[in-house]
Amino acid sequence: MPADGGFGKHFSRFDPTPSRSPEECERHYTQVHVHMAQELLRPMPSLLSYHANRAVAQADVTGGWRQRPRAWRFAVLRFAPGETLAFSPEQNEMVAQDHVNCLYRLRSCEAVETVLYDRLGGQTALAKFMLEADRPASVDPEQAWRSFTELADRVLAAMDGTFGARALFVNRVLNEVECEPLDVEGQRPIGIVDETTRVGYLEAYFDHRRWGEEALGVLARDGGLGRVRDLVDVNLLRIVEEAPLDVRQGTT
Numbered sequence: 001m002p003a004d005g006g007f008g009k010h011f012s013r014f015d016p017t018p019s020r021s022p023e024e025c026e027r028h029y030t031q032v033h034v035h036m037a038q039e040l041l042r043p044m045p046s047l048l049s050y051h052a053n054r055a056v057a058q059a060d061v062t063g064g065w066r067q068r069p070r071a072w073r074f075a076v077l078r079f080a081p082g083e084t085l086a087f088s089p090e091q092n093e094m095v096a097q098d099h100v101n102c103l104y105r106l107r108s109c110e111a112v113e114t115v116l117y118d119r120l121g122g123q124t125a126l127a128k129f130m131l132e133a134d135r136p137a138s139v140d141p142e143q144a145w146r147s148f149t150e151l152a153d154r155v156l157a158a159m160d161g162t163f164g165a166r167a168l169f170v171n172r173v174l175n176e177v178e179c180e181p182l183d184v185e186g187q188r189p190i191g192i193v194d195e196t197t198r199v200g201y202l203e204a205y206f207d208h209r210r211w212g213e214e215a216l217g218v219l220a221r222d223g224g225l226g227r228v229r230d231l232v233d234v235n236l237l238r239i240v241e242e243a244p245l246d247v248r249q250g251t252t
Helices: 022-041 089-099 141-159 209-227
Strands: 004-016 047-058 073-079 103-118 127-134 165-180 188-192 198-206 232-246
Touching: 004 022, 004 165, 022 047, 022 073, 022 089, 022 103, 022 232, 047 127, 089 103, 089 188, 103 141, 103 198, 127 141, 127 209, 141 165, 141 198, 141 209, 165 209, 198 209, 209 232
Parallel strands: none
Antiparallel strands: 004 073, 004 103, 047 073, 047 232, 103 165, 127 198, 127 232, 165 188, 165 198
């Protein structure tokens, strides 16, 4: 497998809070929460990029993309090597209190990225796809990671030489933040869980959604993703991605 990317990376996954309508959650998240995050993250010298991801489609058992996605939004942060998120206690509490307005069931994980495929060149308009996976608590983490890397190899084989395929990143989760409820569950981070069941994330990029859907949809056909050894909750999603902050110079 190619070398790791060398920088720190965080994935946060969350659902719209049941205390508000989905439309209210989307409005608050995009118009208030993201703006607040920009203001907090922009002065942070260790931050390299902040990407906001919205799940808009999910691969289904027919090989198509008509299933309602079992996810709402993700936030992906990159940091300089050896660095991580550095909010003050006051900033942490402000962010947690704002979660009440739009999100719950927060799962925030530190990860390490490996680049499996990179043909980005000068492309500036990309369609993103994301695959996420957990393991049963009874399955050994190393065993689950081997199964995840085998799945990553299948995705790489589907992309390698495929028209419109641009990049593939595999991200191994290292730990997960523990959260407590404020209004509802999973809104205030309070520490690190003893052992996470989240295994990893794959991020795949194509020139256009059509090429990604055609290349990757087959992986879910006939329930294929539900039968991956040692993994559960394997979701293959089409993502709309924005970059509220990116201070990187050139390519990584």
